[in-house]
Amino acid sequence: MARTLNNCPAPAKINLFLHVIGRRADGYHLLQTAFQLLDRGDTLHFSVRGDGTIRRTTEVAGVAEAEDLVVRAARLLQSATGTSLGADIGIDKILPMGGGLGGGSSDAATTLIALNHLWETGLDRRALMGLGVKLGADVPFFIFGTNAFAEGIGEELTALSTPKLWYIVIEPGIAAPTAAIFSDPELTRDTKAVRITDFPEATNQFGKNDLQVVATKLYPPIDEALQWLRQYGDARMTGSGACVFCAFSQENEADEALQAARKTGRSSWKAWKAQAIEHHPLSHLLGR
Template sequence: MTVSSLKNCPAPAKLNLFLHVTGQRSDGYHLLESAFQLIDHVDLLHFSLRDDAKIIRTNELAGVPAETDLVVRAARLLQVHTSSKLGAEITLDKKLPMGGGLGGGSSDAATTLIALNRLWETDLSRQQLMQLGLQLGADVPFFLFGQNAFAQGIGEKLTPLITPDCWYVVIEPGVSVPTQAIFSSKALTRNSSSIKVSDFQQYPKGNWRNDLQSVAIQLFPEILVAIDWLNKYGNARMTGSGSCVFCACSSEDAANEILKDIPGELQDWTAWKAKALNEHPLTNWLG
């Protein structure tokens, strides 16, 4: 039986448990190594089938025209790639902050590919969707990979990774960081030593870092304020290109206690707790 709609499709956030920049390709793309961790803080997307091939985003998003939205671009890319004559109405319930380093836009695009591959019955495999997703951005294949991963290359070379079962406190310090400003900085470290997956398995004992953090805090001192405050409770650091910062907690109760301690005068902060996920919530929809 043909499905006419898919509601409440989650697009989870990710944390970079570490992020090293190991080089730069001749085309300008940076070579990275990172540990990607899925968490249970999500955007929700809703899809309704159309038979006229139109792709329509039904709601407005501040600062994101529909034509440039990764969700719309993902839908059109799948449509062209599969020669589908079907369309969709898409509503995005946006919870993840933009410019936060949580991969929200990439995750939204991945969930769009997963959901429309099912709704349109185009039957692409997980690997085919990952190859398609790479055209939209280097983080998109991870969210299609379906589980936590050790990433190499520009982020597209993925190895399954066992990560700690824990809670995190995440703070958005009231600023949005443009990724391009970080990667174009002359101050960015681009020669970190390469590591192996096995090197990371000692986490969280290792002194892991994010090479993008030092550049981000120069441009946005608000990030450093959040890191310094959160460092009282654990090894706090920035995720992705910022602005969100996080630290691991031993339990949900420990995370709750940290959230209670946030000073009232820091009104620009948005903070929440998040549970580590082992796999993408829609992994069963992937072939």
């Protein structure tokens, strides 16, 4: 049995649209969204321990080890399967927290997939998704392993074919706390539900992000980044923010926009390019 797995990708996601269509009695919001995987993300490294200890071997600024979704995911899998094994986990963190890119959720999903393989605990994709939702509503999507139309609180997933596009993403230098966005009294929760067949495969210019109006009001730097990026197309915020993105059909056009973003003189901005990908890079560990 392999005792280590290094350089395990935890890809970012963007929400091509995000509609809030209602609210459950328990306070959770009912959503519809399209998740798109990108070829940029964090990288994790795993080494099996025989003593049952779960240990994070790298520091993550602002996140205590016990609260890290990576550590919580490992302990959840350990508890659910009864394995006596543990792991050392290293993280090369590049995705921002509070960015709407699913960084923490993706890290947790990669942890569940990798350790299920290393520990030989034998859970299938559906069982891992069931564990993942206990950690966060976005975690099951990354385990699902392909771009998806999502409903419910984000955990009801249907595979979705999306165009092969390039994206420019701007991190505007702030974090947008999800709770603050969803609890704002100006958030509308009555967008009409759509069907997956309504989503056009040829374009991502569908619907809107219902959270964007609230986020740009609370956090003006998000609005500033959106306004700048709109010169290139239908710029949008992903998730509850704070990152914004714009799609390009040609890589050279994306490169031009990226160069322009880096020349704006806004030191708080971090801009980067990523390509849409179809499958999670670790999907092969769970089978298709």
